[in-house]
Amino acid sequence: MSIDRPDLDQRRVQRRTRLLEVGVDLLGAESGTTVSVRAACRAAGITERYFYESFTDRDTFVRAVYAEVGERARAALVAAVSDADGPTATAELAVRAFVELVLDHPAVGRVLLLAPLREPALGGRGLELAPSFVALVQDQLGVLDDPDERALRALGLVGALTSLFIGYLDGTVAVTRERLVRHCLDLLDRASRR
Template sequence: MTSDRPGLDLRRLQRRMRLLEVGVDLLGAGDGPAVSVRAACRAAGVTERYFYESFADRDTYIREVYAEVGEQARAALVTAVSGAETPTETAELAVRAFVALVLDHPEAGRVLLLAPLRDPALGGRGLDLAPSFVVLVQDQLRGVADPDERALRALGLVGALTSLFIGYLDGTVTVPRERLIRHCLDLLDRAARP
Protein backbone atom coordinates (compact mmCIF):
# COMPACT_ATOMS: atom_id res chain seq x y z
CA MET A 1 0.00 0.00 0.00
CA THR A 2 1.48 3.36 -1.06
CA SER A 3 0.82 6.64 0.60
CA ASP A 4 -0.56 9.57 -1.37
CA ARG A 5 0.73 12.02 1.27
CA PRO A 6 2.92 14.03 -1.14
CA GLY A 7 -0.07 14.38 -3.48
CA LEU A 8 -2.29 15.52 -0.59
CA ASP A 9 0.31 18.04 0.55
CA LEU A 10 0.66 19.39 -2.98
CA ARG A 11 -3.10 19.81 -3.38
CA ARG A 12 -3.30 21.52 0.02
CA LEU A 13 -0.52 23.91 -1.01
CA GLN A 14 -2.24 24.60 -4.34
CA ARG A 15 -5.53 25.40 -2.57
CA ARG A 16 -3.72 27.68 -0.13
CA MET A 17 -1.96 29.53 -2.96
CA ARG A 18 -5.25 29.89 -4.85
CA LEU A 19 -6.91 31.32 -1.72
CA LEU A 20 -4.05 33.80 -1.33
CA GLU A 21 -4.39 34.85 -5.00
CA VAL A 22 -8.11 35.52 -4.70
CA GLY A 23 -7.46 37.23 -1.38
CA VAL A 24 -5.41 39.87 -3.20
CA ASP A 25 -8.36 40.53 -5.52
CA LEU A 26 -10.83 40.69 -2.63
CA LEU A 27 -8.70 42.74 -0.23
CA GLY A 28 -7.49 45.00 -3.04
CA ALA A 29 -10.88 45.52 -4.67
CA GLY A 30 -11.28 48.99 -6.19
CA ASP A 31 -14.37 49.79 -4.16
CA GLY A 32 -12.80 48.63 -0.88
CA PRO A 33 -12.08 45.30 0.75
CA ALA A 34 -14.77 42.67 0.30
CA VAL A 35 -13.24 39.78 2.20
CA SER A 36 -15.24 37.08 3.87
CA VAL A 37 -14.55 33.38 4.22
CA ARG A 38 -17.50 32.63 1.97
CA ALA A 39 -16.37 35.10 -0.73
CA ALA A 40 -12.82 33.73 -0.68
CA CYS A 41 -14.05 30.16 -0.98
CA ARG A 42 -16.43 31.01 -3.79
CA ALA A 43 -13.72 32.87 -5.73
CA ALA A 44 -11.16 30.09 -5.18
CA GLY A 45 -13.64 27.32 -5.95
CA VAL A 46 -13.15 25.51 -2.64
CA THR A 47 -15.31 24.71 0.34
CA GLU A 48 -14.91 26.29 3.76
CA ARG A 49 -13.34 23.04 4.99
CA TYR A 50 -10.37 23.71 2.73
CA PHE A 51 -10.20 27.33 3.79
CA TYR A 52 -9.86 26.30 7.43
CA GLU A 53 -7.16 23.73 6.69
CA SER A 54 -4.92 26.68 5.75
CA PHE A 55 -6.20 29.62 7.82
CA ALA A 56 -7.53 29.82 11.37
CA ASP A 57 -10.03 32.56 10.55
CA ARG A 58 -10.74 35.57 8.33
CA ASP A 59 -8.30 37.87 10.14
CA THR A 60 -5.43 35.38 9.86
CA TYR A 61 -6.24 35.02 6.18
CA ILE A 62 -6.15 38.78 5.60
CA ARG A 63 -2.86 39.11 7.44
CA GLU A 64 -1.34 36.33 5.33
CA VAL A 65 -2.60 37.87 2.09
CA TYR A 66 -1.02 41.15 3.16
CA ALA A 67 2.26 39.46 4.14
CA GLU A 68 2.37 37.68 0.78
CA VAL A 69 1.97 40.95 -1.15
CA GLY A 70 4.53 42.66 1.09
CA GLU A 71 7.04 39.92 0.40
CA GLN A 72 6.35 40.13 -3.34
CA ALA A 73 7.00 43.88 -3.23
CA ARG A 74 10.22 43.50 -1.25
CA ALA A 75 11.46 40.72 -3.53
CA ALA A 76 10.60 42.72 -6.67
CA LEU A 77 12.62 45.68 -5.41
CA VAL A 78 15.61 43.59 -4.36
CA THR A 79 15.59 41.71 -7.68
CA ALA A 80 15.21 44.90 -9.69
CA VAL A 81 18.24 46.58 -8.13
CA SER A 82 20.49 43.51 -7.97
CA GLY A 83 22.20 44.24 -11.28
CA ALA A 84 22.46 48.01 -10.89
CA GLU A 85 25.91 49.54 -11.01
CA THR A 86 25.27 53.14 -9.91
CA PRO A 87 23.02 54.76 -7.31
CA THR A 88 21.10 56.51 -10.10
CA GLU A 89 20.50 53.23 -11.93
CA THR A 90 19.51 51.54 -8.67
CA ALA A 91 16.98 54.26 -7.87
CA GLU A 92 15.43 54.14 -11.33
CA LEU A 93 15.17 50.35 -11.34
CA ALA A 94 13.61 50.35 -7.86
CA VAL A 95 11.07 53.03 -8.74
CA ARG A 96 10.14 51.31 -11.99
CA ALA A 97 9.74 47.96 -10.21
CA PHE A 98 7.48 49.49 -7.56
CA VAL A 99 5.46 51.37 -10.16
CA ALA A 100 5.02 48.15 -12.12
CA LEU A 101 3.86 46.31 -9.01
CA VAL A 102 1.42 49.00 -7.90
CA LEU A 103 0.10 50.29 -11.22
CA ASP A 104 0.14 47.13 -13.32
CA HIS A 105 -1.46 45.18 -10.47
CA PRO A 106 -3.60 47.79 -8.70
CA GLU A 107 -5.20 45.15 -6.47
CA ALA A 108 -1.75 44.33 -5.05
CA GLY A 109 -1.01 48.04 -4.71
CA ARG A 110 -4.24 48.60 -2.79
CA VAL A 111 -3.48 45.61 -0.54
CA LEU A 112 -0.04 46.98 0.23
CA LEU A 113 -0.91 50.65 0.66
CA LEU A 114 -4.63 50.97 1.41
CA ALA A 115 -5.70 47.76 3.13
CA PRO A 116 -3.85 48.59 6.39
CA LEU A 117 -5.95 51.77 6.55
CA ARG A 118 -9.22 50.07 5.62
CA ASP A 119 -9.32 46.67 7.28
CA PRO A 120 -9.14 46.38 11.07
CA ALA A 121 -7.54 42.93 10.81
CA LEU A 122 -4.38 44.62 9.56
CA GLY A 123 -4.28 47.31 12.22
CA GLY A 124 -0.75 48.69 12.03
CA ARG A 125 0.61 46.08 9.63
CA GLY A 126 1.68 48.77 7.20
CA LEU A 127 4.16 49.84 9.83
CA ASP A 128 5.60 46.31 9.90
CA LEU A 129 6.78 46.56 6.30
CA ALA A 130 7.95 50.17 6.48
CA PRO A 131 11.39 49.44 8.00
CA SER A 132 12.41 47.17 5.12
CA PHE A 133 11.42 49.83 2.58
CA VAL A 134 13.15 52.54 4.63
CA VAL A 135 16.37 50.49 4.59
CA LEU A 136 16.13 50.11 0.80
CA VAL A 137 15.73 53.89 0.43
CA GLN A 138 18.47 54.62 2.98
CA ASP A 139 20.90 52.62 0.87
CA GLN A 140 20.27 55.10 -1.96
CA LEU A 141 21.19 58.10 0.21
CA ARG A 142 24.90 57.36 0.49
CA GLY A 143 25.77 60.99 -0.19
CA VAL A 144 24.29 61.97 3.18
CA ALA A 145 27.08 61.44 5.71
CA ASP A 146 25.12 61.77 8.96
CA PRO A 147 23.35 58.43 9.64
CA ASP A 148 20.56 60.11 11.61
CA GLU A 149 19.90 62.54 8.76
CA ARG A 150 19.97 59.68 6.27
CA ALA A 151 17.42 57.76 8.39
CA LEU A 152 15.15 60.80 8.72
CA ARG A 153 15.25 61.51 4.99
CA ALA A 154 14.57 57.86 4.13
CA LEU A 155 11.60 57.69 6.46
CA GLY A 156 10.17 60.95 5.12
CA LEU A 157 10.71 59.81 1.56
CA VAL A 158 8.93 56.50 2.13
CA GLY A 159 5.99 58.46 3.57
CA ALA A 160 5.93 60.83 0.59
CA LEU A 161 6.18 58.02 -1.95
CA THR A 162 3.47 56.06 -0.17
CA SER A 163 1.16 59.09 -0.34
CA LEU A 164 1.89 59.55 -4.05
CA PHE A 165 1.07 55.93 -4.85
CA ILE A 166 -2.07 56.00 -2.72
CA GLY A 167 -3.14 59.10 -4.63
CA TYR A 168 -2.48 57.35 -7.93
CA LEU A 169 -4.48 54.30 -6.85
CA ASP A 170 -7.45 56.30 -5.57
CA GLY A 171 -7.50 58.58 -8.62
CA THR A 172 -6.48 61.86 -6.99
CA VAL A 173 -3.12 61.79 -8.80
CA THR A 174 -3.77 61.55 -12.53
CA VAL A 175 -0.44 62.32 -14.17
CA PRO A 176 0.95 59.96 -16.82
CA ARG A 177 3.01 57.03 -15.57
CA GLU A 178 6.36 58.39 -16.82
CA ARG A 179 5.75 61.70 -15.09
CA LEU A 180 5.05 59.87 -11.82
CA ILE A 181 8.28 57.91 -12.23
CA ARG A 182 10.27 61.08 -12.97
CA HIS A 183 8.76 62.81 -9.93
CA CYS A 184 9.66 59.88 -7.66
CA LEU A 185 13.20 59.86 -9.03
CA ASP A 186 13.48 63.61 -8.49
CA LEU A 187 12.41 63.18 -4.85
CA LEU A 188 15.05 60.47 -4.40
CA ASP A 189 17.70 62.61 -6.07
CA ARG A 190 16.95 65.64 -3.88
CA ALA A 191 16.96 63.52 -0.71
CA ALA A 192 20.35 62.03 -1.66
CA ARG A 193 22.10 65.38 -1.88
CA PRO A 194 24.45 66.19 1.02
Protein backbone atom coordinates (compact mmCIF):
# COMPACT_ATOMS: atom_id res chain seq x y z
CA MET A 1 0.00 0.00 0.00
CA SER A 2 1.50 3.35 -1.01
CA ILE A 3 1.13 6.50 1.01
CA ASP A 4 -0.27 9.51 -0.80
CA ARG A 5 2.47 12.18 -0.74
CA PRO A 6 0.09 15.20 -0.86
CA ASP A 7 -1.62 13.84 2.25
CA LEU A 8 1.73 13.71 4.09
CA ASP A 9 2.58 17.23 2.99
CA GLN A 10 -0.83 18.47 4.06
CA ARG A 11 -0.44 16.94 7.52
CA ARG A 12 3.04 18.48 7.83
CA VAL A 13 1.59 21.92 6.98
CA GLN A 14 -1.23 21.38 9.49
CA ARG A 15 1.25 20.47 12.24
CA ARG A 16 3.38 23.53 11.48
CA THR A 17 0.32 25.78 11.49
CA ARG A 18 -0.80 24.31 14.82
CA LEU A 19 2.66 24.87 16.30
CA LEU A 20 2.61 28.51 15.17
CA GLU A 21 -0.82 29.01 16.77
CA VAL A 22 0.42 27.48 20.01
CA GLY A 23 3.56 29.59 19.74
CA VAL A 24 1.51 32.79 19.73
CA ASP A 25 -0.12 31.73 23.00
CA LEU A 26 3.21 30.76 24.58
CA LEU A 27 5.24 33.73 23.34
CA GLY A 28 2.36 36.09 24.06
CA ALA A 29 1.58 34.75 27.52
CA GLU A 30 0.64 37.49 29.96
CA SER A 31 3.20 36.24 32.47
CA GLY A 32 6.01 36.52 29.95
CA THR A 33 7.57 34.17 27.50
CA THR A 34 7.15 30.49 28.34
CA VAL A 35 8.37 28.99 25.10
CA SER A 36 10.15 25.67 25.07
CA VAL A 37 10.09 22.85 22.54
CA ARG A 38 8.46 20.59 25.11
CA ALA A 39 5.77 23.14 26.00
CA ALA A 40 4.99 23.80 22.32
CA CYS A 41 4.71 20.10 21.56
CA ARG A 42 2.54 19.43 24.60
CA ALA A 43 0.19 22.31 23.74
CA ALA A 44 0.01 21.27 20.07
CA GLY A 45 -0.50 17.61 20.95
CA ILE A 46 2.46 16.39 18.89
CA THR A 47 5.81 14.74 19.56
CA GLU A 48 9.15 16.52 19.31
CA ARG A 49 9.90 14.58 16.13
CA TYR A 50 7.19 16.57 14.36
CA PHE A 51 8.42 19.83 15.85
CA TYR A 52 11.82 19.26 14.28
CA GLU A 53 10.37 18.57 10.85
CA SER A 54 9.39 22.27 10.73
CA PHE A 55 11.88 24.04 13.01
CA THR A 56 15.56 23.45 13.68
CA ASP A 57 15.40 24.63 17.29
CA ARG A 58 13.50 26.75 19.81
CA ASP A 59 14.91 30.06 18.56
CA THR A 60 13.95 29.32 14.95
CA PHE A 61 10.45 28.52 16.19
CA VAL A 62 10.21 31.78 18.18
CA ARG A 63 11.35 33.80 15.16
CA ALA A 64 8.80 32.02 12.93
CA VAL A 65 6.01 32.82 15.40
CA TYR A 66 7.06 36.46 15.47
CA ALA A 67 7.26 36.63 11.66
CA GLU A 68 3.77 35.13 11.40
CA VAL A 69 2.31 37.74 13.77
CA GLY A 70 4.19 40.54 12.01
CA GLU A 71 2.71 39.46 8.70
CA ARG A 72 -0.80 39.38 10.23
CA ALA A 73 -0.35 42.96 11.44
CA ARG A 74 1.00 44.17 8.11
CA ALA A 75 -1.79 42.45 6.18
CA ALA A 76 -4.48 43.88 8.50
CA LEU A 77 -3.16 47.41 8.03
CA VAL A 78 -2.78 47.07 4.26
CA ALA A 79 -6.33 45.71 3.98
CA ALA A 80 -7.70 48.57 6.10
CA VAL A 81 -5.88 51.20 4.06
CA SER A 82 -7.03 49.71 0.75
CA ASP A 83 -10.68 49.72 1.88
CA ALA A 84 -10.71 53.40 2.86
CA ASP A 85 -12.05 56.46 1.05
CA GLY A 86 -9.92 59.49 1.89
CA PRO A 87 -7.18 60.15 4.42
CA THR A 88 -9.44 60.53 7.47
CA ALA A 89 -11.22 57.24 6.80
CA THR A 90 -7.89 55.58 6.04
CA ALA A 91 -6.37 56.63 9.36
CA GLU A 92 -9.42 55.56 11.33
CA LEU A 93 -9.68 52.19 9.60
CA ALA A 94 -5.96 51.54 10.07
CA VAL A 95 -6.08 52.40 13.77
CA ARG A 96 -9.20 50.30 14.31
CA ALA A 97 -7.67 47.35 12.41
CA PHE A 98 -4.57 47.51 14.59
CA VAL A 99 -6.68 47.85 17.74
CA GLU A 100 -8.70 44.79 16.75
CA LEU A 101 -5.59 42.77 16.05
CA VAL A 102 -3.70 43.79 19.18
CA LEU A 103 -6.41 44.30 21.79
CA ASP A 104 -8.96 41.70 20.74
CA HIS A 105 -6.15 39.14 20.73
CA PRO A 106 -3.80 40.28 23.52
CA ALA A 107 -1.40 37.37 22.96
CA VAL A 108 -0.90 38.62 19.39
CA GLY A 109 -0.30 42.13 20.69
CA ARG A 110 2.19 40.91 23.26
CA VAL A 111 4.06 38.89 20.63
CA LEU A 112 4.23 41.84 18.28
CA LEU A 113 5.07 44.56 20.79
CA LEU A 114 6.45 43.01 23.98
CA ALA A 115 8.20 39.82 22.89
CA PRO A 116 11.01 41.67 21.05
CA LEU A 117 11.78 43.44 24.33
CA ARG A 118 11.91 40.33 26.50
CA GLU A 119 12.81 37.42 24.23
CA PRO A 120 16.53 37.12 23.38
CA ALA A 121 15.84 35.11 20.21
CA LEU A 122 14.04 38.15 18.81
CA GLY A 123 16.79 40.68 19.44
CA GLY A 124 16.28 43.40 16.82
CA ARG A 125 13.29 41.74 15.10
CA GLY A 126 10.96 44.60 16.04
CA LEU A 127 13.32 46.97 14.26
CA GLU A 128 13.03 44.87 11.11
CA LEU A 129 9.25 45.31 10.99
CA ALA A 130 9.28 49.02 11.79
CA PRO A 131 10.10 50.30 8.27
CA SER A 132 7.00 48.72 6.75
CA PHE A 133 4.78 50.28 9.42
CA VAL A 134 6.53 53.64 9.05
CA ALA A 135 5.97 53.48 5.28
CA LEU A 136 2.24 52.83 5.77
CA VAL A 137 1.94 55.83 8.10
CA GLN A 138 4.10 58.00 5.85
CA ASP A 139 1.77 57.33 2.93
CA GLN A 140 -1.07 58.81 4.99
CA LEU A 141 0.84 62.05 5.52
CA GLY A 142 0.73 62.99 1.85
CA VAL A 143 -0.49 66.52 2.57
CA LEU A 144 3.01 67.39 3.73
CA ASP A 145 5.19 68.55 0.84
CA ASP A 146 8.54 67.98 2.50
CA PRO A 147 9.46 64.26 2.28
CA ASP A 148 11.89 64.58 5.19
CA GLU A 149 9.14 66.02 7.38
CA ARG A 150 6.79 63.20 6.36
CA ALA A 151 9.47 60.63 7.24
CA LEU A 152 10.20 62.25 10.62
CA ARG A 153 6.55 62.50 11.57
CA ALA A 154 5.81 58.94 10.46
CA LEU A 155 8.70 57.56 12.49
CA GLY A 156 7.65 59.59 15.54
CA LEU A 157 4.05 58.42 15.18
CA VAL A 158 4.99 54.76 14.95
CA GLY A 159 7.11 55.17 18.09
CA ALA A 160 4.31 56.95 19.94
CA LEU A 161 1.65 54.48 18.87
CA THR A 162 3.86 51.53 19.76
CA SER A 163 4.42 52.96 23.24
CA LEU A 164 0.69 53.55 23.71
CA PHE A 165 -0.21 50.00 22.74
CA ILE A 166 2.55 48.53 24.89
CA GLY A 167 1.25 50.58 27.82
CA TYR A 168 -2.29 49.41 27.18
CA LEU A 169 -1.20 45.76 27.00
CA ASP A 170 0.94 45.89 30.12
CA GLY A 171 -1.67 47.85 32.11
CA THR A 172 0.22 51.12 32.55
CA VAL A 173 -2.28 52.88 30.27
CA ALA A 174 -5.69 52.35 31.84
CA VAL A 175 -8.25 54.01 29.59
CA THR A 176 -11.19 52.63 27.68
CA ARG A 177 -10.57 51.12 24.31
CA GLU A 178 -12.53 53.88 22.59
CA ARG A 179 -10.51 56.55 24.39
CA LEU A 180 -7.31 54.87 23.17
CA VAL A 181 -8.62 54.82 19.59
CA ARG A 182 -9.63 58.51 19.77
CA HIS A 183 -6.22 59.45 21.14
CA CYS A 184 -4.42 57.54 18.37
CA LEU A 185 -6.60 59.20 15.74
CA ASP A 186 -5.89 62.60 17.28
CA LEU A 187 -2.14 61.94 17.06
CA LEU A 188 -2.48 60.98 13.40
CA ASP A 189 -4.61 64.03 12.69
CA ARG A 190 -2.11 66.38 14.31
CA ALA A 191 0.77 64.81 12.43
CA SER A 192 -1.07 65.29 9.14
CA ARG A 193 -1.37 69.06 9.54
CA ARG A 194 1.02 71.36 7.73
